[in-house]
Amino acid sequence: MKTSDGLSRLRQKLERLRRQNLCLDMSRGKPEERQLDLSAPLLRMMDxxxxxxxxxxxxxxxxxxxxxxxxxxxxxxxxxxxxxxxxxxxxxxxxxxxxxxxxxxxxxxxxxxxxxxxxxxxxxxxxxxxxxxxxxxxxxxxxxxxxxxxxxxxxxxxxxxxxxxxxxxxxxxxxxxxxxxxxxxxxxxxxxxxxxxxxxxxxxxxxxxxxxxxxxxxxxxxxxxxxxxxxxxxxxxxxxxxxxxxxxxxxxxxxxxxxxxxxxxxxxxxxxxxxxxxxxxxxxxxxxxxxxxxDLAAVEAHMKRHAAILRPKFELVLAILEQELGGSGLARWHAPLGGYFICLYTEDGCARRVNQLCQEAGVTLTPAGVCYPYGQDIKDNTIRIAPSYPSLEQLEQAMRILTLALKIVHAERREENGQHKEG
Ligand SMILES: Cc1ncc(COP(=O)(O)O)c(C=O)c1O
CATH class of the missing domain: 3.40.640.10 (Type I PLP-dependent aspartate aminotransferase-like (Major domain))
Structure with missing residues (x-):
């Protein structure tokens, strides 16, 4: 099969998703509503x-x-x-x-x-x-x-x-x-x-x-x-x-x-x-x-309740990365034991284009480059994933789009390289 066949199939898949007019946001590390609700008693502490x-x-x-x-x-x-x-x-x-x-x-x-x-x-x-x-x-x-x-x-x-x-x-x-x-x-x-x-x-x-x-x-x-x-x-x-x-x-x-x-x-x-x-x-x-x-013991007990909400989201993101990209050499990532982010490193020169394709398909990621001083990701390889805010369902859709976009960008590059060689 020619690489262009693979690329056009991937593009068709993304186009189908784009037509769903999705609006998914993985751009900022914000707590979701259930996490905020955990602190509801706080507002009654002066009653x-x-x-x-x-x-x-x-x-x-x-x-x-x-x-x-x-x-x-x-x-x-x-x-x-x-x-x-x-x-x-x-x-x-x-x-x-x-x-x-x-x-x-x-x-x-x-x-x-x-x-x-x-x-x-x-x-x-x-x-x-x-x-x-x-x-x-x-x-x-x-x-x-x-x-x-x-x-x-x-x-x-x-x-x-x-x-x-x-x-x-x-x-x-x-x-x-x-x-x-x-x-x-x-x-x-x-x-x-x-x-x-x-x-x-x-x-x-x-x-x-x-x-x-x-x-x-x-x-x-x-x-x-x-x-x-x-x-x-x-x-x-x-x-x-x-x-x-x-x-x-x-x-x-x-x-x-x-x-x-x-x-x-x-x-x-x-x-x-x-x-x-x-x-x-x-x-x-x-x-x-x-x-x-x-005290700290109370904070830690409270944070376990946050973790129970966040953990499935992190695990879902990591599972999809593994399923879609594991062993492909297209990207690497680290499975964090805490915090709010997963960082995805693509091959050099891909992150901006992946971000653009995601945006076109209705997935907002942290703008490319912003994790670097002056917004300059010189290698153009860093994508920040913030899994906390979307629901599990939204996260699954967003991650499928992100991994698809990444595959498209790689196929595009392979095709370009092929053309250069032929040229
Ligand atoms: C590393 C880091 N520091 C600080 C903040 C914001 O903290 P604050 O709301 O206390 O200003 C964030 C929020 O995402 C953060 O990730």
Missing amino acids: DGNFLAEGGVDVRNYGAYQGIPEARRLFGELLRLPPSQVLSGGNSSLNLISDALKRCYINGALPGDTPWCKLDQVRFICPAPGYDWHFHILETYHIEMLPVAMDAEGPDMEQVRRLAADPSVKGLICNPMYNNPTGITFSPRVVEDLAAMPTAAADFRLIWDHAYAVHHLYPDRRDQLADIYEACLRHGHADRVLMFASTSKITYAGAGIAALAGSPANIAWAEELIQYQLVCYDKVNQLRHVRFLP
């Missing part, structure tokens, strides 16, 4: 009319801009730091990341440090593929992004060490556990190296976005992330790491609570500057959250 947090603070009023003690304690447990080294903020960890970078930029990383805005050049190491919003934030500060390849253990540490030897390189931004989008967790060796490595900039910062700290898919098979703060402390770099987390994918996405944690010096500096940025964060939301989820 008893008691608005007092520990220490007698009325959460309906101004005060306690560092967050209520219970919220600082909860995030302290999650991030393995004492509550005094944690600030509980508003509804978004990304907002806290952006503010932390703004303080470095305008005021300096610590008192006495040169504000980055006074330097000719500020650059950041960006393990890629990575989280598009991290890259957007850096771009808004005109910080030059230096992509570093990710492998099965995390960022390529040889590249990281080489870049960190340049004084204009002021930090590295990452999502170290159940990484968005690769799904991998940084290995103990990578965590140790990031803490230990020499950096030319004394005010080098690791922006440690621990967004998926408790987002395991399997109760008894979990990735473990080594303790970055403990490692930094041991290597005499306690101020190096700024840690962030939120309940966006524990309770409500965009209506949860978030936290910043780090060394006493980093937290004292953040407190000093934050107090003039706002009078206080939303403590009503903090209090109802900690009443609903008072």
Whole structure:
């Protein structure tokens, strides 16, 4: 059979699906409705009319801009730091990341440090593929992004060490556990190296976005992330790491609570500057959250219920990938044990075209390239799959289309190559 026969059959199949006017969205890692419903009791946590947090603070009023003690304690447990080294903020960890970078930029990383805005050049190491919003934030500060390849253990540490030897390189931004989008967790060796490595900039910062700290898919098979703060402390770099987390994918996405944690010096500096940025964060939301989820054990029990909803979706995506593409050599992927994403690596030069075919057939994927700084997936080989939001039925349809599109793109390339050879 000529390859063109195979290609036209695949195209006909896609055309039939296209005519169904499907509208399937696998573009963003959003919880689905049943997951949001798990937190319904949260909205009733203030019904008893008691608005007092520990220490007698009325959460309906101004005060306690560092967050209520219970919220600082909860995030302290999650991030393995004492509550005094944690600030509980508003509804978004990304907002806290952006503010932390703004303080470095305008005021300096610590008192006495040169504000980055006074330097000719500020650059950041960006393990890629990575989280598009991290890259957007850096771009808004005109910080030059230096992509570093990710492998099965995390960022390529040889590249990281080489870049960190340049004084204009002021930090590295990452999502170290159940990484968005690769799904991998940084290995103990990578965590140790990031803490230990020499950096030319004394005010080098690791922006440690621990967004998926408790987002395991399997109760008894979990990735473990080594303790970055403990490692930094041991290597005499306690101020190096700024840690962030939120309940966006524990309770409500965009209506949860978030936290910043780090060394006493980093937290004292953040407190000093934050107090003039706002009078206080939303403590009503903090209090109802900690009443609903008072400690890490409660969070973990709650996350098992999320996992029960998410697990079949991840397993379905992986089963279809295996069924349609397994052993074909057309793509590779990793089966994550948690988080919100599965990353599909095609042959180089295919991802954009696959994305386009999917879009034409009614499947929205994360736009090609966005998992890389400046939207530049130089190899054009990365597709981020976000299985959480669609129903199982929608997911099945979307994955059949995605794998079909991938086969079409490969057949097109084979045909092109054949023509070149003939020509
Ligand atoms: C790695 C990562 N960090 C942060 C966020 C958003 O967090 P928040 O809602 O707390 O700003 C997301 C959401 O997808 C994410 O994937």
